Amino acid sequence: MLIRKPTDFKSSEITPERVFLDRRMLLRSAGFLGASALLSEAMAAAEDIPAQYKRLAGIRKSPLSTKDAHNTFDEITGYNNYYEFGTGKTDPAAESGRFKPKPWKVKVDGEAEITGTFDYDSIVKPHTLEERIYRFRCVEAWSMIIPWVGIPLGEVLKQYKPTSKAHYVAFETVVRPEEMPGQKYPVLDWPYVEGLTMAEAMHPLTLLVVGVYGVELPNQNGAPLRLIVPWKYGFKGIKSIVRISFTEKRPPTTWNLAGPDEYGFYANVNPKVDHPRWSQATERRVSSGFGSLFAARQETLPFNGYAEQVASLYQGLDLVKNF
């Protein structure tokens, strides 16, 4: 056998790095496919998802998922709002590369028996991950169908034994201007803060999200931990959560502070209550490609289609005043 010296190789024989990496990805995704026989159909679609996103194991399907066809991974991860990375819809995907979602710690404080700082694994690991395919309605009148992966928030909150004084739960996003270029400008008052009533937080539909499409949450979608409250406008779904506080009084919320007459504390999806500057009666279902150009908008549903499950939470409440 002829063993050639390194100099005997023509440069054209060396595998370009890109091809090498592609092969790696192919091998990895092949391995993934082998293991995915047990996973749901939505996970199978994960074939197209780049290998950089870690696959999540042991995901259970949920009866709370909608039957609607969901958006593509590209749409979900390429078009969204995350002002910490910029105010354009494609800024989060373009500007979130430097963000480090690992290691991650969350401070739990306020009206609970167990408080302190907990790392990601101790929050997430004790629970079974669920895939929840939810409607997502942005306050800007566009919508998507998203296969989230997460844990019912209530299950997580119960761990900390909230006291009888805990009437609300407040959340806070991380502040890292060096990793989140949008935070260099005071477009919003950083850190981003959000809050729910205890009843909303404990509702089975409310989800603490760790992934999407069967993979770990990409940075632009709020890695590593975010909130999803499917019957509320998207801005309630605070991202990259570093603090959870149980409070007696209603906590301040970022968009409400930014525009008190435009964004309320509740922010329940309501086609009858318009944003002062635009109608909320209809929404555009986000869909890329030439074919979708002529698609009409669709009717927005009360509580984003989850009225049956959540309307009782607001009995006796004037939803026009408490928008």
Added chain:
Amino acid sequence: MVSPRQIRLYWRPLAHVACALPLVYLILQLAEVGGLRLGANPQLVIRDFLGEWGLRLLLATLAMTPLRWLTGKPWPVQFRRLLGLWSFTYLALHFVTYFFLDRSFDLPVILEDITKRPYITIGFAAFVLMIPLAVTSTAGWRRRLGARWLRLHKLVYLIAILGCWHFYWLVKKDVREPLIYCGVLAVLLGFRVWKSRQRAAAATVEATS
């Protein structure tokens, strides 16, 4: 020195090509040529892209007269109508996109938008006001209207103010970009105020001497 003939033969065609470039880019994105994409929400991307270029070209139109004062050369004014008509083209397409692609020709909804949403009201008003200016932009109309033509075309100031205001008003929170447009407009209009004061002062000096 650029002769009027050179402007007609070379520079104006070149300006037409330059003004058409954003439109060509949009068409390439639509056709998904060379990896270009409109992304997840194409209707809105097209609508906003056309609106922004219409406004940019409108400000460029308004920059020609101050440019003539600054350079002391007549050539900038020879591009004014061309830029104005391209601005109108983009804004007409912006409106058409809103009308057909975004609102799917749903007239009651469109009427509600125009009457109930102030930023749409002023944007629509600006577009409607532009129509007579586009129609009377020909040499024939200019001759027929005489002194009234100039008065009519002063509407462009109002149109530009409404246009920038429309942009400022529709933004959810981050007003940095619309403020740039408003700033440029303020400078361009400020120039005119300053110039007319200077002229008035010169006239007073002449009258008293």
